[in-house]
Amino acid sequence: xxxxxxxxxxxxxxxxxxxxxxxxxxxxxxxxxxxxxxxxxxxxxxxxxxxxxxxxxxxxxxxxxxxxxxxxxxxxxxxxxxxxxxxxxxxxxxxxxxxxxxxxxxxxxxxxxxxxxxxxxxxxxxxxxxxxxxxxxxxxxxxxxxxxxxxxxxxxxxxxxxxxxxxxxxxxxxxxxxxxxxxxxxxxxxxxxxxxxxxxxxxxxxxxxxxxxxxxxxxxxxxxxxxxxxxxxxxxxxxxxxxxxxxxxxxxxxxxxxxxxxxxxxxxxxxxxxxxxxxxxxxxxxxxxxxxxxxxxxxxxxxxxxxxxxxxxxxxxxxxxxxxxxxxxxxxxxxxxxxxx
Amino acid sequence: xxxxxxxxxxxxxxxxxxxxxxxxxxxxxxxxxxxxxxxxxxxxxxxxxxxxxxxxxxxxxxxxxxxxxxxxxxxxxxxxxxxxxxxxxxxxxxxxxxxxxxxxxxxxxxxxxxxxxxxxxxxxxxxxxxxxxxxxxxxxxxxxxxxxxxxxxxxxxxxxxxxxxxxxxxxxxxxxxxxxxxxxxxxxxxxxxxxxxxxxxxxxxxxxxxxxxxxxxxxxxxxxxxxxxxxxxxxxxxxxxxxxxxxxxxxxxxxxxxxxxxxxxxxxxxxxxxxxxxxxxxxxxxxxxxxxxxxxxxxxxxxxxxxxxxxxxxx
Numbered sequence: 001x002x003x004x005x006x007x008x009x010x011x012x013x014x015x016x017x018x019x020x021x022x023x024x025x026x027x028x029x030x031x032x033x034x035x036x037x038x039x040x041x042x043x044x045x046x047x048x049x050x051x052x053x054x055x056x057x058x059x060x061x062x063x064x065x066x067x068x069x070x071x072x073x074x075x076x077x078x079x080x081x082x083x084x085x086x087x088x089x090x091x092x093x094x095x096x097x098x099x100x101x102x103x104x105x106x107x108x109x110x111x112x113x114x115x116x117x118x119x120x121x122x123x124x125x126x127x128x129x130x131x132x133x134x135x136x137x138x139x140x141x142x143x144x145x146x147x148x149x150x151x152x153x154x155x156x157x158x159x160x161x162x163x164x165x166x167x168x169x170x171x172x173x174x175x176x177x178x179x180x181x182x183x184x185x186x187x188x189x190x191x192x193x194x195x196x197x198x199x200x201x202x203x204x205x206x207x208x209x210x211x212x213x214x215x216x217x218x219x220x221x222x223x224x225x226x227x228x229x230x231x232x233x234x235x236x237x238x239x240x241x242x243x244x245x246x247x248x249x250x251x252x253x254x255x256x257x258x259x260x261x262x263x264x265x266x267x268x269x270x271x272x273x274x275x276x277x278x279x280x281x282x283x284x285x286x287x288x289x290x291x292x293x294x295x296x297x298x299x300x301x302x303x304x305x306x307x308x309x310x311x312x313x314x315x316x317x318x319x320x321x322x323x324x325x326x327x328x329x330x331x332x333x334x335x336x337x338x339x340x341x
Numbered sequence: 342x343x344x345x346x347x348x349x350x351x352x353x354x355x356x357x358x359x360x361x362x363x364x365x366x367x368x369x370x371x372x373x374x375x376x377x378x379x380x381x382x383x384x385x386x387x388x389x390x391x392x393x394x395x396x397x398x399x400x401x402x403x404x405x406x407x408x409x410x411x412x413x414x415x416x417x418x419x420x421x422x423x424x425x426x427x428x429x430x431x432x433x434x435x436x437x438x439x440x441x442x443x444x445x446x447x448x449x450x451x452x453x454x455x456x457x458x459x460x461x462x463x464x465x466x467x468x469x470x471x472x473x474x475x476x477x478x479x480x481x482x483x484x485x486x487x488x489x490x491x492x493x494x495x496x497x498x499x500x501x502x503x504x505x506x507x508x509x510x511x512x513x514x515x516x517x518x519x520x521x522x523x524x525x526x527x528x529x530x531x532x533x534x535x536x537x538x539x540x541x542x543x544x545x546x547x548x549x550x551x552x553x554x555x556x557x558x559x560x561x562x563x564x565x566x567x568x569x570x571x572x573x574x575x576x577x578x579x580x581x582x583x584x585x586x587x588x589x590x591x592x593x594x595x596x597x598x599x600x601x602x603x604x605x606x607x608x609x610x611x612x613x614x615x616x617x618x619x620x621x622x623x624x625x626x627x628x629x630x631x632x633x634x635x636x637x638x639x640x641x642x643x644x645x646x647x648x649x650x651x652x653x654x655x656x
Contacts, residue, residue, distance in 0.1 A: 022600075024600065024601050024602065024604075025602075026552075026558045026559045026560040026602075027560055028602065029558075029593060029601055029602020029603055030560050030561070030562040030564070030565065030602060030603070031565070033562075033587070033588045033591050033592075033593035033601065033602040033603070034591035034592075034593075036593065036601050036602055037591050037592040037593055037601050040600070040601075041592075052600045060606075060607075060610045060613075061600075062557035062558070062606065062610065062614045063552075063553065063557055063558040063559050065553065065559065065618075066559070067549060067559035067560060068549040068550065068559045069521070070502040070517075070521065071545050071549050072521055072524040072525050072528065072542065073542065073545050073546050073549050073550045073553075073623075073626070073627075073630075074549075074550070074553065074618065074621070074623045074626075075423065075427065075525065075621045075622045075623045075625075075626065076443050076444050076522075076621070077423045077443065077620075077621035077622055078423075078617060078618045078619075078620070078621025078622065078623040079621065080621065081617035081618075081620050081621045082614065082617045082618070082621075084617075085613065085614070085617050107504075115443070118447060119443065119447075122443075129421070129422075129423070129620045129621070130617070130620075132420075132421075132616075132620060133613070133616035133617050133619070133620040134613040134616050134617060136613075183503040183504050183505060184503075184504060186508075187503065187504040187505055187507055187508050188504040188507055188517075190507075190508040196508070197508035197509075198508075221505075222463060222505075223463045223501060223505055225463060225501060226501070226503075227464075227501030227502065227503070228501070228502050229498070229541065229542075229545055230501050232548060232549070233541045233544060233545065233656065234569060234653065234654060235541075235654060235655060235656035236538070236541070236656060237572055238467075239463075239464065239467050239468075239499075239501065241572065242466075242467045243463050243467070243501075246463075246466075272570075272572070272573040272574070272577060273572060273573075275573060275574030275577075276572035276573070276574070279574075305590075306590060306591070307591060307592075308591070309587065309590070309591040311580060311587065312580055312587065314573060314574055314576050314577050316576075334579065334583065335583050335586050335587070
């Protein structure tokens with residue numbers, strides 16, 4: 001079932017045009033580091049003004065504590081203080097717009113902002129605690145957006161710069177792409193996402209603009225099962241695998257060429273658990289999984305290994321490159337034992 | 342601070358290969374100094390500065406023992422009102438918590454028992470005995486005994502914190518926030534020890550909490566070793582064996598200064614971050630988790646390192 005462009009009226013969020021403070025992601029940096037670095041490369045390509053605290057030689061920017069918060073090893077007040085510290089650094093740089101590399105960071109920053117609206121006096125308390133803790137003051141950002149919001153805004157501009165499109169080069173047919181929007185992007189604050197929780201269009205719009213065909217399927221909005229303490233603690237991982245299997249079984253009849261994600265965790269588990277599922281069920285799905293920045297980088301013609309880093313994926317991405325007609329040199333994938341790796 | 346050093350522990354440089362029992366007689370200051378010296382020892386490499394000793398410190402018994410002592414001492418001289426609040430909250434009733442905790446008190450307004458939270462819940466689809474409405478019912482009952490039973494149960498630990506229930510709830514309840522808050526309370530009161538899944542929190546405290554305290558991140562790129570991720574397969578093992586080189590290749594900053602994944606933060610940033618963590622009262626939780634784990638380990642005849650490893654693999 002191919003999907004036409006649909007954004008319900010009233011759910012088109014305000015995405016700032018320029019001037020961003022970028023906060024990094026723990027998970028993306030660990031598992032798909034190229035995807036994270038690509039955010040900055042793409043912002044640069046678009047000519048956007050952006051900063052990270054690491055514009056100094058050593059980064060002042062830290063984790064938002066999101067994973068630990070949902071893993072229940074940090075208090076909400078500590079999270080409020082850490083977020084306020086990040087906002088304070090952005091304010092020092094004169095930047096009002098936070099863009100996060102991680103969807104859980106996106107939800108955490110938004111959750112913190114919401115709390116101030118509902119809890120009288122919280123701003124005064126956090127300001128005082130922050131001053132005591134590190135001599136900083138509380139400054140609210142004007143916008144908190146996810147980096148995928150920025151690429152969504154500039155999807156057509158990017159498409160003009162692409163060397164490749166989401167089209168099968170042999171047949172000229174659009175590739176079939178399933179989007180998997182991170183739960184903490186669209187479900188925690190659906191009113192702040194592009195299109196809401198059910199009709200979220202942030203990735204689907206990129207797919208259409210970049211030449212592909214979005215494919216709907218019954219479990220499209222099901223969670224990938226990362227679950228924080230579920231994926232972190234080994235005996236709990238059956239939950240993660242079951243969620244991924246549910247999605248793969250559901251999308252398989254539509255024969256997708258690619259799963260596109262905007263969440264660091266989904267980009268890991270929808271990809272890597274396909275190996276475990278093969279071992280358990282004997283079924284080889286082999287559906288490549290890419291983040292929106294990885295896909296943009298590949299379509300821009302950037303090197304799949306040196307820039308995009310597709311070798312970090314468990315399901316090989318090379319068959320997809322072949323379909324699109326993106327050249328690659330498979331000998332560049334791994335460092336040899338003698339090359340200092 | 343002036344405790345005589347154990348002969349078992351050896352010289353400070355060898356602490357990384359000691360277990361927690363070996364290090365018990367080493368003074369806290371010696372442990373912290375040895376750790377920081379190793380952590381901040383830099384070397385030039387390919388024109389940039391790297392910190393090669395970081396890779397041997399993370400996840401060790403040395404780091405955990407250092408953290409236990411350091412966190413205890415930070416907490417003892419921390420004037421944060423939230424630390425005192427959490428230390429006192431553990432002696433209050435569960436009902437008091439529900440009316441006073443910043444998240445819990447606004448999480449649940451009413452429930453019309455429509456069941457949409459359960460129908461949307463991935464955890465309820467996987468764990469046959471799990472039903473998020475049971476948590477709502479227990480909370481709305483305002484029955485202390487029922488709440489204590491919930492806090493001691495496995496049910497509390499099944500939620501994946503995805504938030505699938507949130508946009509569907511006609512009462513706009515924040516079930517994921519409520520569950521997270523109740524899990525925090527369970528740990529403060531030591532009730533998590535009654536659940537095999539609750540006990541796993543001691544491993545979470547040292548995995549995520551250890552990363553926060555020592556690296557100001559929740560996940561460090563050396564954490565997900567292939568041996569602990571057999572589900573990721575041989576291709577991941579190959580990637581992870583050369584992760585550092587692959588990260589440098591794409592522009593990330595493993596164990597070196599920079600903006601992106603795996604970067605080494607300067608000590609002054611870490612100090613600011615720790616002050617924020619402490620200022621929000623988290624150290625009250627971490628100290629309580631240590632106390633609970635220590636008592637449970639002793640009851641089970643395990644060393645604290647054996648206990649840490651067991652809860653990481655139980656369930």
